[in-house]
Amino acid sequence: MKLCVALDLPRYEENIALIRQLRGEDVWLKVGLRSFIRDGEAILKEIKSIHPGFKIFLDLKIHDIPNTMADAAESMVNLGVEMFNVHASSGQKAMRMVMERVNTFQNPPIVLAVTALTSFDHASFEAIYHKSITHKVVDFAKDTYESGLHGVVCSVFESKLIKHHTGDDFLTLTPGIRPFGEGADDQERVADLTRAKEEKSDFIVVGRPIYQSNDPLGVVQKILERLS
Numbered sequence: 615m616k617l618c619v620a621l622d623l624p625r626y627e628e629n630i631a632l633i634r635q636l637r638g639e640d641v642w643l644k645v646g647l648r649s650f651i652r653d654g655e656a657i658l659k660e661i662k663s664i665h666p667g668f669k670i671f672l673d674l675k676i677h678d679i680p681n682t683m684a685d686a687a688e689s690m691v692n693l694g695v696e697m698f699n700v701h702a703s704s705g706q707k708a709m710r711m712v713m714e715r716v717n718t719f720q721n722p723p724i725v726l727a728v729t730a731l732t733s734f735d736h737a738s739f740e741a742i743y744h745k746s747i748t749h750k751v752v753d754f755a756k757d758t759y760e761s762g763l764h765g766v767v768c769s770v771f772e773s774k775l776i777k778h779h780t781g782d783d784f785l786t787l788t789p790g791i792r793p794f795g796e797g798a799d800d801q802e803r804v805a806d807l808t809r810a811k812e813e814k815s816d817f818i819v820v821g822r823p824i825y826q827s828n829d830p831l832g833v834v835q836k837i838l839e840r841l842s
């Protein structure tokens with residue numbers, strides 16, 4: 615299981631300060647919408663210049679018509695990131711086109727699809743999708759698997775079930791992690807490290823419990839100790 619640290623701090627300089635503290639640690643860094651819209655490619659270059667060994671997950675969750683998604687996917691490959699994601703609800707046609715394009719490159723990045731956002735509770739999810747989270751997430755995961763992507767973004771609670779319906783090597787990346795039982799913030803379906811391990815999550819995403827702590831490096835090291 616790998617740790618992916620969410621770089622969701624309000625200012626560029628704060629993200630950079632956090633990245634510098636984590637230099638030398640075996641972590642992935644997640645660049646999300648806020649940071650990428652504001653800082654663009656500069657943040658990606660800066661991450662690699664601080665430590666070339668950092669792996670980058672570009673979390674833009676793209677969702678558009680198939681051709682636009684394939685073009686955007688190509689742009690993300692050209693940015694040199696190691697992982698990016700799309701929305702599974704964009705459908706099989708779009709996801710297949712993304713993979714056709716991505717697979718024309720040597721050493722393509724990992725491509726994941728978002729199933730259900732971890733901020734959804736059951737009632738608000740069903741109001742949009744008219745199906746339970748568990749059933750719909752399995753449908754999305756199967757679509758993603760059949761479209762040739764490498765895995766999905768899901769909550770810890772669906773990770774094992776998804777692997778059961780797809781394959782053990784189909785990756786799950788799980789946000790909504792509160793490693794040592796910290797407060798949930800705006801997340802509805804949170805889990806701790808023990809549960810994430812039991813549910814065979816491949817990547818855990820942790821944001822606020824790290825960057826809002828007084829000792830982000832200490833929290834990261836404590837998590838990494840538990841993962842090894």
Ligand code: C5P
Pocket residue numbers: 620622646673728730731732733767768789790791799801819820821822823
């Ligand atoms: O601070 P926290 O640990 O809750 O941050 C979780 C991160 O994971 C945020 O950057 C959020 O955008 C992202 N994310 C999520 N749920 C998803 C996909 C991504 O929380 N389903």
